[in-house]
Amino acid sequence: MLAAAVVNTGYQYLHALDTAGKEHAGGWRDDFILGLGVDYQEPTIIGTTVAGLVHVVPVLIIAIMAAGVCERAFATQRDRPMDAGFILSAIVFTLLMHPAVSLFHVAFAMMFGIVFGRGVFGGEGKTFLNPALLAAAVVQISFPTAHTGHPLWDGIAGYSGTMIFSLFDESGGGVFVSADIGWWDAFIGVQQGMMGTTSTLAVALGGIILMWSRIASWRLVLGHILGLILVVSLFGAVGDGGITNLPWYWHAVLGSFAFGVVFVATDPASAASTDAGRWIQGIVAGGLVVVMRVVNPSHPDSVVTALLMGSILAPLIDYLVVGWNIRQRRRRYG
Amino acid sequence: MHVKVRAGLDLQVGEPPEMRVGEVKSTSAAAILGRDFPGVKFDVLAEPGMRVRAGQAVLRDRHRPELVFTAPISGQVARISRGARRSLQSIQIVADDAIDGVRFEIPDASNRDYLRKVMRQSGLWTSLRTRPYGRVPDPDAEPRALMITAMDTEPLAPDPVCIISEYSEHFTAGIEALTEACDAPVFVCQAAGSDVSAADSDRVRTVEFSGRHPAGLPGTHIHALCPIGLDGGEVWYIGYQDVISLGRLITEGAPWVYRIVSLAGNGVKRPRLLEVTCGASVDEITSGEMTDDSARVISGSVLSGHTAVGAQAFLGQKHNQVTVIREPAARKPGWWRRGGWTVAHAGNTGPLLPTGDMEKASPPGILPVPLMRALLVGDIDSARDLGALELVEEDLAMLSYACPSGNRYGRLLRNVLDQLHKEAP
Numbered sequence: 001m002l003a004a005a006v007v008n009t010g011y012q013y014l015h016a017l018d019t020a021g022k023e024h025a026g027g028w029r030d031d032f033i034l035g036l037g038v039d040y041q042e043p044t045i046i047g048t049t050v051a052g053l054v055h056v057v058p059v060l061i062i063a064i065m066a067a068g069v070c071e072r073a074f075a076t077q078r079d080r081p082m083d084a085g086f087i088l089s090a091i092v093f094t095l096l097m098h099p100a101v102s103l104f105h106v107a108f109a110m111m112f113g114i115v116f117g118r119g120v121f122g123g124e125g126k127t128f129l130n131p132a133l134l135a136a137a138v139v140q141i142s143f144p145t146a147h148t149g150h151p152l153w154d155g156i157a158g159y160s161g162t163m164i165f166s167l168f169d170e171s172g173g174g175v176f177v178s179a180d181i182g183w184w185d186a187f188i189g190v191q192q193g194m195m196g197t198t199s200t201l202a203v204a205l206g207g208i209i210l211m212w213s214r215i216a217s218w219r220l221v222l223g224h225i226l227g228l229i230l231v232v233s234l235f236g237a238v239g240d241g242g243i244t245n246l247p248w249y250w251h252a253v254l255g256s257f258a259f260g261v262v263f264v265a266t267d268p269a270s271a272a273s274t275d276a277g278r279w280i281q282g283i284v285a286g287g288l289v290v291v292m293r294v295v296n297p298s299h300p301d302s303v304v305t306a307l308l309m310g311s312i313l314a315p316l317i318d319y320l321v322v323g324w325n326i327r328q329r330r331r332r333y334g
Numbered sequence: 335m336h337v338k339v340r341a342g343l344d345l346q347v348g349e350p351p352e353m354r355v356g357e358v359k360s361t362s363a364a365a366i367l368g369r370d371f372p373g374v375k376f377d378v379l380a381e382p383g384m385r386v387r388a389g390q391a392v393l394r395d396r397h398r399p400e401l402v403f404t405a406p407i408s409g410q411v412a413r414i415s416r417g418a419r420r421s422l423q424s425i426q427i428v429a430d431d432a433i434d435g436v437r438f439e440i441p442d443a444s445n446r447d448y449l450r451k452v453m454r455q456s457g458l459w460t461s462l463r464t465r466p467y468g469r470v471p472d473p474d475a476e477p478r479a480l481m482i483t484a485m486d487t488e489p490l491a492p493d494p495v496c497i498i499s500e501y502s503e504h505f506t507a508g509i510e511a512l513t514e515a516c517d518a519p520v521f522v523c524q525a526a527g528s529d530v531s532a533a534d535s536d537r538v539r540t541v542e543f544s545g546r547h548p549a550g551l552p553g554t555h556i557h558a559l560c561p562i563g564l565d566g567g568e569v570w571y572i573g574y575q576d577v578i579s580l581g582r583l584i585t586e587g588a589p590w591v592y593r594i595v596s597l598a599g600n601g602v603k604r605p606r607l608l609e610v611t612c613g614a615s616v617d618e619i620t621s622g623e624m625t626d627d628s629a630r631v632i633s634g635s636v637l638s639g640h641t642a643v644g645a646q647a648f649l650g651q652k653h654n655q656v657t658v659i660r661e662p663a664a665r666k667p668g669w670w671r672r673g674g675w676t677v678a679h680a681g682n683t684g685p686l687l688p689t690g691d692m693e694k695a696s697p698p699g700i701l702p703v704p705l706m707r708a709l710l711v712g713d714i715d716s717a718r719d720l721g722a723l724e725l726v727e728e729d730l731a732m733l734s735y736a737c738p739s740g741n742r743y744g745r746l747l748r749n750v751l752d753q754l755h756k757e758a759p
Contacts, residue, residue: 125685125739173425191599214690273688273703322704329699 063090066110092132109138207262216266223282231287283309342546348600361618366426367649368422389436405455415645461576468726481571487550489633490598508581555755601658601744636733695732
C-alpha cells in the first residue's frame with residue numbers, strides 16, 4: 001500500500017507540474033524535489049519514486065512520532081507496556097492524508113486521534129473508535145482547507161478524486177472525459193486523491209490478504225458495497241440528474257471509499273462484533289457515504305465522516321443484535 | 335437424521351494416531367481427579383496406606399451421600415493431594431498384583447430402581463453429566479433426553495468406530511441399560527457415515543453429525559436435538575467408553591475399568607491407540623514414548639485437556655486421549671520488542687479483538703464476542719441470557735485458542751456457572 005502511495009503521489013505531482021508548465025509551485029517539498037534533480041518533463045521511475053517519497057515520508061514520520069509520544073505518555077502514566085498498534089494507526093492515517101497536507105496539521109490530528117480515540121479508553125482493543133479515522137476526521141473538520149488549499153492539486157488539470165463529485169454535479173459525465181480519467185485509471189489508481197487511497201486495485205489485493213486471514217470481516221466489506229449500490233440506485237430512481245446519475249461502480253473507485261472500507265472500517269476493535277451487526281453496519285455506513293456525496297458534493301470526501309458514523313453506531317447495532325438473540329433464546333426455551 | 339455443523343476450525347498438531355485396538359500399556363498408579371467433578375465436595379472414605387479393591391468406594395459426595403466414586407484398580411492408597419481451600423486434587427492408588435475387584439450383583443434389567451442403585455454403587459453413575467452446569471446428576475432426577483456421544487472431533491482423538499466395534503456387545507447392552515434407567519428419549523450421536531449403533535427403536539434414535547470440531551461435542555448435539563437453558567430442565571450425556579463400561583457391568587457384574595486412549599501429538603514417537611486403566615498415570619503412559627522430555631503432556635486434547643503435572647498427572651475421567659506437544663522454544667524477543675514493548679504473553683492478558691475467527695470457533699447458536707465480554711467482566715446475568723447454561727468448559731476451548739488475548743474462557747465460564755447454580759431455584 002505504501003509503495004503504491006509513493007509511486008502514485010510522485011506521478012501525480014510530476015504530472016501536475018508538467019501540465020501546469022511550471023517547474024516550481026512554491027513550497028519546501030518542491031524545492032527539495034528539484035534539488036534532487038528530478039525532471040518533471042520526462043519523469044523516470046526513480047524520479048517518480050523520489051517525488052513520492054518526499055511527500056509520503058515526512059507525513060509518516062511526523063505521524064509516527066506524534067502517535068508515539070502520546071502512546072508513551074499513556075504507557076508511563078498507566079504503568080503498562082507500550083503497544084505497537086499506534087504505528088499501524090499512523091500508517092493508515094498517513095495514507096488518508098492529502099499529499100500537500102501541513103505537517104503541523106498532521107501532528108495535531110494524530111495526537112488528538114491517539115489520545116481521544118485510544119488512550120483514554122485504555123489502549124488497543126478497548127476503544128470503540130479507530131484512532132486513524134478519528135485523526136483524519138479532525139483534519140477534515142478542523143482544517144477544512146487542508147485538503148483543498150494547495151494550488152497545484154486542485155485547479156489545474158487533474159481533478160482530485162474528491163473534487164470530482166462537485167464537478168460531476170455541475171457538468172455531468174463530461175468531466176471524466178475532460179479530466180482524462182477512465183474507469184480503469186481510477187481502478188488502478190492513477191488519479192489524484194489522498195496519498196494512499198487512490199488505487200482500488202492495491203486495496204483489493206491487501207483486502208484479500210486481510211479477509212483470508214479473517215482479520216477483516218468480508219461481511220463488513222460486502223455490506224459497505226451493498227449499501228453503496230443500494231443507496232445509489234435509490235438516488236438514481238428518485239434523483240433529478242446531476243450527481244444522482246453517477247453510477248455505483250464510479251462511486252466505488254473514486255475517493256477513499258475502497259481504502260476506507262477495507263483498511264479502516266474493518267478494524268475489528270471499532271467495528272460491530274457480531275455477524276449480523278457487521279452486515280448492518282456495512283450497509284448503513286456504505287449508504288451514508290453516498291448520501292453525503294450526493295447531498296453535498298462539494299464536501300472533500302465523505303468516506304471518513306461516514307465510516308466514523310458507522311463505528312460510532314457499531315455498539316448500538318451490537319446492542320440491538322444481542323437483544324434480538326436473547327429474545328430468540330427466551331422464546332425457544334420458554 | 336443428519337445434522338450438518340457449519341462452523342469449526344481445523345487444527346494441525348501432529349500425525350493422527352494409528353487406529354488399531356489391542357495394544358495394552360500397563361501402568362501401576364491410577365487416580366481419581368477432583369477436577370473432573372465440578373461442584374462436588376468430597377468426603378474421603380480411605381486414608382493413605384489403606385488397601386482398596388477395584389470398585390470399592392473411596393470418595394463420597396458430601397451433599398448427596400448416595401453418590402460414591404470407586405477405585406479403578408486394586409492396591410494401596412498412596413496419596414491424597416489437596417489444593418486451594420482444601421479441595422481434593424486427586425486420590426492416588428498404587429496397584430498390587432492381586433486381581434480381586436468388587437463384583438456387583440447383575441441387576442435385573444427391568445427394575446429401574448435396582449439398576450440405578452447398582453450404577454451408583456459401582457461408581458458408573460458419576461460418568462453421567464448434566465447440561466446445564468456439567469455436573470453429576472442427582473440420583474433420583476429425570477432428564478429431558480439422554481445423549482450418548484459416539485463421536486469425537488477433538489484433534490488427534492481416537493476413532494470411536496473402531497473401539498465400539500471391538501466392544502459392540504457391551505455397547506449395545508449399555509444403551510439398553512440406559513434406556514431402562516430413565517424415561518427420556520436416548521440419542522446416539524455418531525459421525526456421518528459411521529455405523530455404531532443398533533437399529534433405531536422408539537426410544538433410541540441415531541443421529542448423524544458432520545462437520546469440523548465442535549461437531550462432536552455434546553454441547554453441539556444438545557443444541558441441535560434438545561436445547562435447554564432457562565426453564566430448569568436438564569439433559570444428560572455420557573461418553574461411548576462409559577457406555578461400554580456400563581454394558582460390561584450389567585452383563586458380567588463388574589465395570590470395564592479400562593480406557594482406549596490415543597497417544598499422539600508432535601512430541602510422540604509413534605502415535606497409536608493404547609489400552610490403559612481408568613485414571614492411569616500419564617507419566618507412565620508416556621514413558622519411553624516421547625521424542626523430547628521437555629514436551630508438554632496433556633491429559634485430553636490440546637484444546638480442552640489439562641496439563642498433566644504433579645497431582646494432576648493422571649488421565650481425566652472424560653479423556654480419551656493423551657497429547658504430547660513440543661512447544662517451540664521461547665525465542666528471544668526481536669530488537670523491536672525490547673525496552674518494554676510486549677504483546678500478551680507470560681500471564682498478561684491482552685485485549686479481546688473480535689476477528690472473524692471467533693465466529694468460526696464458536697459453539698452453535700452463540701454470539702461469541704458478547705458472551706466473551708460478559709464472561710470477562712463476570713456479568714452472570716448477561717452470560718446466562720447469551721446462553722452460558724448451554725455450555726461447559728470444553729465448548730469454549732476453541733474460543734480460548736482462537737482469541738489472541740490469552741484469556742481462558744472455560745475457567746471464567748465455570749465461575750459463572752457455579753454462581754448461576756448457587757442462585758438457581
